[in-house]
Amino acid sequence: MQKSVISIGPYHPLQEEPELFMLTVEGETVVDIEVSIGYNHRGIEKLSERCNFDQSTFVIERICGICSTSHPFAYTRAVEDIIPVEVPERARYIRTIIAEGERIHSHLLWYGLAGHFLGYNTVYMWMWKLREEILDVMEILSGNRNNYAMFKPGGVRRDINSDDIPLALKKIDAIIPTLDRLKKAILDDPVLHARLKGIGILTKEEAVDYCALGPTSRASGVARDVRKDAPYGAYDRVDWDMIVTESCDVWGKAVVRLLEMYESIKIVKTCLQNLPGGEIDLNIKSIPPGEGIGAHEAPRGETFHYVRSDGTNRPARHKVRASTFMNLPTLKATVPGSSISDATIILAAIDPCYCCTERMAVRSREGKKLYGGQELIRLSQEKTKKIKREMGIK
Amino acid sequence: MEITRYIFAFLIFPGFLFTVIVGLFSTWVDRKVTARVQWRVGPPLMQPLYDFVKLLGKETLIPAGGSRAVFLSAPIVGLVAVILVSTILWLANLWGTAFVGDLIVVVYLLVIPSLAIMIGGLASGNPLATTGASREMKLILAYELPFLICMATVILKSGMSIKLVEIAKTPIIGSISGVLVALIALLCIQAKLGFVPFDVAEAETEIMSGPYIEYSGVPLAVFKLTQATMLFTLPIFLITAFLGGLNFSGWGILWTVLKYLAILVLIVVIKNTNPRVRIDQAVKFFWYYLAPVAAAAFVLAVFGQIYAISWL
Amino acid sequence: MNLTLKALLKSPWVFHLSTGSCNNCDIEILDCLTPRFDIERFGMRLVGSIRHADVLLVTGSGNRKSMLRVKKIYEEQVPKPCVVVGIGECAMSRGMFIHSYNCPRPLDSDIPVDVYIPGCPPKPEAIIAGVVKLINKIKGIE
Numbered sequence: 070m071q072k073s074v075i076s077i078g079p080y081h082p083l084q085e086e087p088e089l090f091m092l093t094v095e096g097e098t099v100v101d102i103e104v105s106i107g108y109n110h111r112g113i114e115k116l117s118e119r120c121n122f123d124q125s126t127f128v129i130e131r132i133c134g135i136c137s138t139s140h141p142f143a144y145t146r147a148v149e150d151i152i153p154v155e156v157p158e159r160a161r162y163i164r165t166i167i168a169e170g171e172r173i174h175s176h177l178l179w180y181g182l183a184g185h186f187l188g189y190n191t192v193y194m195w196m197w198k199l200r201e202e203i204l205d206v207m208e209i210l211s212g213n214r215n216n217y218a219m220f221k222p223g224g225v226r227r228d229i230n231s232d233d234i235p236l237a238l239k240k241i242d243a244i245i246p247t248l249d250r251l252k253k254a255i256l257d258d259p260v261l262h263a264r265l266k267g268i269g270i271l272t273k274e275e276a277v278d279y280c281a282l283g284p285t286s287r288a289s290g291v292a293r294d295v296r297k298d299a300p301y302g303a304y305d306r307v308d309w310d311m312i313v314t315e316s317c318d319v320w321g322k323a324v325v326r327l328l329e330m331y332e333s334i335k336i337v338k339t340c341l342q343n344l345p346g347g348e349i350d351l352n353i354k355s356i357p358p359g360e361g362i363g364a365h366e367a368p369r370g371e372t373f374h375y376v377r378s379d380g381t382n383r384p385a386r387h388k389v390r391a392s393t394f395m396n397l398p399t400l401k402a403t404v405p406g407s408s409i410s411d412a413t414i415i416l417a418a419i420d421p422c423y424c425c426t427e428r429m430a431v432r433s434r435e436g437k438k439l440y441g442g443q444e445l446i447r448l449s450q451e452k453t454k455k456i457k458r459e460m461g462i463k
Numbered sequence: 464m465e466i467t468r469y470i471f472a473f474l475i476f477p478g479f480l481f482t483v484i485v486g487l488f489s490t491w492v493d494r495k496v497t498a499r500v501q502w503r504v505g506p507p508l509m510q511p512l513y514d515f516v517k518l519l520g521k522e523t524l525i526p527a528g529g530s531r532a533v534f535l536s537a538p539i540v541g542l543v544a545v546i547l548v549s550t551i552l553w554l555a556n557l558w559g560t561a562f563v564g565d566l567i568v569v570v571y572l573l574v575i576p577s578l579a580i581m582i583g584g585l586a587s588g589n590p591l592a593t594t595g596a597s598r599e600m601k602l603i604l605a606y607e608l609p610f611l612i613c614m615a616t617v618i619l620k621s622g623m624s625i626k627l628v629e630i631a632k633t634p635i636i637g638s639i640s641g642v643l644v645a646l647i648a649l650l651c652i653q654a655k656l657g658f659v660p661f662d663v664a665e666a667e668t669e670i671m672s673g674p675y676i677e678y679s680g681v682p683l684a685v686f687k688l689t690q691a692t693m694l695f696t697l698p699i700f701l702i703t704a705f706l707g708g709l710n711f712s713g714w715g716i717l718w719t720v721l722k723y724l725a726i727l728v729l730i731v732v733i734k735n736t737n738p739r740v741r742i743d744q745a746v747k748f749f750w751y752y753l754a755p756v757a758a759a760a761f762v763l764a765v766f767g768q769i770y771a772i773s774w775l
Numbered sequence: 776m777n778l779t780l781k782a783l784l785k786s787p788w789v790f791h792l793s794t795g796s797c798n799n800c801d802i803e804i805l806d807c808l809t810p811r812f813d814i815e816r817f818g819m820r821l822v823g824s825i826r827h828a829d830v831l832l833v834t835g836s837g838n839r840k841s842m843l844r845v846k847k848i849y850e851e852q853v854p855k856p857c858v859v860v861g862i863g864e865c866a867m868s869r870g871m872f873i874h875s876y877n878c879p880r881p882l883d884s885d886i887p888v889d890v891y892i893p894g895c896p897p898k899p900e901a902i903i904a905g906v907v908k909l910i911n912k913i914k915g916i917e
């Protein structure tokens with residue numbers, strides 16, 4: 070049969086971010102997929118190396134709007150790992166609350182978008198309506214809807230006002246019945262079953278081979294979660310379960326996300342109720358030379374940051390590895406063989422986030438890599454100068 | 464004088480103008496009900512009209528690789544077909560003006576809008592539009608089979624009549640087979656309208672509105688108008704064929720309007736409580752589930768006719 | 776003001792383009808569609824094809840690779856008349872990314888922008904208010 074190439078993107082209603090999927094199709098069946106990114110690359114690592122350790126947190130927060138807590142969490146842990154220090158107990162709890170609140174809103178967001186991709190706009194609207202309630206809770210606790218700006222190396226930037234806690238708890242309790250209703254509506258919908266079950270199979274072996282992370286791996290029966298494996302924050306101080314399913318398909322990923330929301334609600338509630346007193350910040354004055362790593366289980370999987378300090382007030386090297394970077398290659402295993410309609414929902418099922426993932430590599434036409442890191446930096450500086458000269462900017 | 468009457472019928476009432484106005488109103492009902500189901504407020508009453516006028520004023524871009532004449536004429540063909548259907552239906556219902564076999568003509572004409580979408584999509588030369596067009600074709604093949612069986616049942620039950628006037632007089636729905644075929648026809652109409660769960664051809668998040676992807680300005684406006692008029696005409700067709708037609712004497716008006724709104728709302732609610740199915744699932748659904756059920760209903764109807772059992 | 780423009784203001788169909796954003800702005804745009812804000816009340820709709828758009832919502836800091844596409848989209852693919860709204864700090868001034876090697880030029884050096892909505896990210900309320908300002912601007916009301 071004749072092969073043709075269908076491009077999804079770079080501007081496509083499927084996802085908010087620009088990215089390009091080239092699907093090679095035979096009729097309706099996808100035989101190959103190629104992902105082309107770079108439409109979102111902003112050079113965050115380089116920018117972070119321009120800023121001092123404290124300012125960096127704000128830049129890191131803007132890696133991704135949905136994971137605006139996960140990246141600072143991993144980054145601050147990396148910086149604390151250099152010294153090394155342990156943050157105060159209260160700060161641990163506050164960090165956990167914010168991180169879990171973000172997980173709830175991120176999963177709700179995914180649900181809404183997945184519904185939208187399936188043409189089920191009612192689910193989209195209902196889920197996002199619920200998400201607004203969570204954002205309200207976050208606004209009560211942190212003062213912000215999306216970019217919470219709560220994190221700083223050594224603790225948290227702002228305290229949670231104890232007067233706000235009852236209101237936040239009340240709001241969270243009010244969410245649960247609606248969530249229950251939606252859970253029932255989703256789990257019992259026969260057409261959803263028909264659409265999601267048995268497609269996009271990622272076997273356990275493949276999940277291990279591709280180093281899949283987060284819900285993508287947990288839906289394939291790989292019980293991997295940084296929060297359990299190497300507890301940090303307040304995750305070892307509260308009682309919660311890791312959700313693992315064995316079904317390996319898109320449906321499994323959906324179920325994992327749905328049940329994880331309940332766990333997150335549980336964590337947030339326990340943390341709010343048992344919030345210990347004390348300091349919230351260590352007031353770190355200087356960072357000694359050294360290296361540190363930090364990891365956090367973001368809604369999409371483990372986010373990993375590496376920071377090297379040379380004793381000045383800026384990171385000498387900052388490296389970010391977001392979860393989508395590891396999950397994206399699994400599409401090679403899941404998408405080929407499915408139809409175009411399934412491909413779109415399989416693509417969406419890993420909850421891809423390109424803002425986090427963007428890399429850049431310069432290649433020659435034949436596909437060989439030409440430049441190393443040092444040359445790239447030199448080249449980019451020259452180019453920026455040239456462009457600025459052309460535009461007449463000093 | 465005959466001729467002016469027909470022209471009037473086609474252009475003003477119950478043809479173009481009337482159909483368009485009620486069609487736009489139906490679109491508003493659709494959007495409003497959708498919004499209410501989704502806990503939203505929804506657009507104002509005049510919104511479909513604004514959309515239409517706005518599209519008329521926009522630039523019309525013609526894809527470089529496409530065939531210009533076909534690309535531009537496809538929407539008009541679709542619209543004219545729907546208007547014709549509407550005119551025939553209303554004339555039959557209002558004044559009993561009908562010709563033998565108008566049911567068959569209507570059934571044929573109802574395929575044309577889908578064909579127009581397909582042709583327009585193919586003419587635009589966009590790969591996504593081509594995918595959409597091929598899906599539309601598969602969908603037509605899928606739903607036409609049960610739809611035709613339903614029509615056959617209708618003809619049988621109304622005493623082998625293929626005149627809409629006579630069919631409209633028999634409320635087919637008053638029997639088991641009648642209920643079955645009415646429900647199946649409703650689902651077929653869902654597919655004809657291109658509504659979820661059968662909006663595979665224009666799946667926005669998969670193939671970016673499919674055949675419509677390259678359309679802008681006036682041709683897009685005409686397509687939107689076609690959709691709007693379909694939303695009006697198809698429920699009327701359902702009422703004529705299954706629910707005992709339209710009645711305009713005394714309380715009958717209210718009853719007719721209620722019937723129409725009920726069907727419209729039912730269609731919209733189905734649209735909003737289902738995700739989109741895959742094209743292969745759609746084909747399977749129509750051929751392996753609906754077609755046998757329709758055939759069974761047909762057999763029931765045959766027995767009913769032979770043994771004169773009216774509830775079969 | 777002619778009829779077309781009047782109708783355009785009553786039914787602006789938006790298409791949204793991201794040029795290297797942190798995707799928070801994009802999510803707040805989607806948020807405007809949802810029950811709490813529901814911009815369909817004003818006739819706004821998010822459309823799937825660029826050909827159907829009247830308003831381009833541009834977010835992000837002008838990434839090199841995507842700016843080429845955005846320029847092309849604006850010049851060749853959007854049917855005119857069409858207005859451009861820059862959403863977020865990034866689209867205004869490139870915000871935090873002003874020193875980035877991959878965001879060399881501000882958005883408005885490539886395409887004309889009619890309205891800016893500041894905020895990082897702007898709240899949905901702010902986006903709606905911004906669009907209302909845009910409508911008033913076109914109507915000629917200050």
Ligand code: SF4
Nearest residue numbers: 796797863864865895
């Ligand atoms: S303005 Fe702020 S929220 Fe919006 S894209 Fe830029 S960094 Fe993200």
